[in-house]
Amino acid sequence: MAINWSTQVYAPQYATFSRPVVFNPIKSQPSADSFDGRGIYGTAPIDVIGEDATIISDARTILDVLESDFAVVPIQGDRLSIPAHIGMPALGDFDVIDANTNGGGETTLIIRKRMAASIP
Numbered sequence: 638m639a640i641n642w643s644t645q646v647y648a649p650q651y652a653t654f655s656r657p658v659v660f661n662p663i664k665s666q667p668s669a670d671s672f673d674g675r676g677i678y679g680t681a682p683i684d685v686i687g688e689d690a691t692i693i694s695d696a697r698t699i700l701d702v703l704e705s706d707f708a709v710v711p712i713q714g715d716r717l718s719i720p721a722h723i724g725m726p727a728l729g730d731f732d733v734i735d736a737n738t739n740g741g742g743e744t745t746l747i748i749r750k751r752m753a754a755s756i757p
Contacts, residue, residue, distance in 0.1 A: 643705050643742025651675060651703050656722045658700065664714030674707070676700040676746070678719060678728065698731070700746045710744050712736050717748065 640646065655675040662669050680698040687693065700717065704710050711717070711733055719728035735747040 641742075643703065647703050647741075647743050648705075651677065651706075655703075656725065657720055658702075659718040659720065660711055661716040661718070662709065662711060663716055665709045665712045674702070676702045676717075676719075698748050698750070700731070700748050702744050702746060704738070704742050704744055710736070710738075711746055716751070717746075 654677050656678060658674050658676045659671055660674050661671045678698075678700050680696050683695050683697050685693045685695065700719075702711065713733055713735055715733045716730065717733065718730045721727040730751040731748040732751055733746045734749050736744055737747070738744045
């Protein structure tokens with residue numbers, strides 16, 4: 638029996654765990670306006686070990702999106718904003734720095750927080 642991952646596995650997860658996201662398709666659809674969507678946000682620590690055995694700690698921040706929610710799936714260079722939602726605080730504005738599909742209907746966007754430019 639074949640499984641349709643997008644509808645049978647991912648769709649129920651997104652109905653439960655996703656939160657609203659505003660997508661700005663700067664690269665994937667340059668002439669399009671920003672639009673509302675959803676995604677599952679996650680972040681995990683990563684350690685990078687240098688040649689001299691020093692350890693640099695960082696974090697990998699992702700937003701999983703259901704491909705069937707999009708006419709054009711976001712790509713590297715797009716931007717997004719994650720607003721407050723049912724008691725969860727706003728997470729802010731992000732750049733999409735990479736996008737990887739799993740081949741089953743879900744794309745993981747690697748995102749980086751946009752920092753406000755400092756005013757001299």
